Amino acid sequence: MIDKNSPLPIYHQLEEVIKNAIQTQRLLPGEMIPSEREYTEKYEISRMTVRQAVTNLVNEGYLYRKRGVGTFVAHQKIEQPLKGLTSFSEDMQSRGHEPSTRVIRLSEVHADRDLAAKLEVEAGTPILELKRVRLADQLPMAYETVYLSKALSRGLTEEMALTSIYGYVEKTFGLKIQYGRQSIEASIAQKIEAEMLGVAVGDPVLRIERISRLDTNKPFEVAHSVYRADRYKLTIEMERSS
Ligand code: GLP
CATH class of the missing domain: 1.10.10.10 (Winged helix-like DNA-binding domain superfamily/Winged helix DNA-binding domain)
Known part of the structure; x- marks a missing residue:
């Protein structure tokens, strides 16, 4: 009152x-x-x-x-701890949200110098490029482009990419995705990203690049993700060093 x-x-x-x-x-x-x-x-x-x-x-x-x-x-933001190497599907499920995916394209491309260096393959090597919109409870959260070495993603189809690719490679090939390095930058949505995420061009987003590796240290993926900044919040536990 x-x-x-x-x-x-x-x-x-x-x-x-x-x-x-x-x-x-x-x-x-x-x-x-x-x-x-x-x-x-x-x-x-x-x-x-x-x-x-x-x-x-x-x-x-x-x-x-x-x-x-x-x-x-507004929808409450999803809190993502900056610790632990988890997949989108795991992140959403552990918070009680229903993950889903729209596959935009799965295609073979040739690794440019930058991707080749990150995936530790020769420049020009054929690799897979997978573009997906990731949703939580039917709401777009992220638009991701993932580059995978072909050897580690054999048999991956658009249908399989509708679910967890971490789950797919770990279950199908018995591989273990173990390490990751990620950078996070504040940015704004470009035209295609805005369309995919259902926001306006220029709306705030988080631009995340992840390189993850298997337990053998072999790079598994280079992922470029664009997360809606109005739906996603990163958290970190901190300890003051002596
Ligand atoms: C997150 C990461 C991506 C990774 C994806 C795997 O979204 N940012 O780098 O490819 O998880 O998720 P899933 O296993 O659900 O396909």
């Missing part, structure tokens, strides 16, 4: 009202919130105040606006 005699600014009180509705699931992710007019009438406050509260919640990531449509409740 809103108390006009409270020392707390009214816009702040309205923010709390909306946040509470989200936390108690009276407003659900993806749902449109009531219009400015509804709030002004219900609480007898000015439009400016409503706008201020909504803008603050948009800036804090609780809400998002769709131009010409309205303001919606």
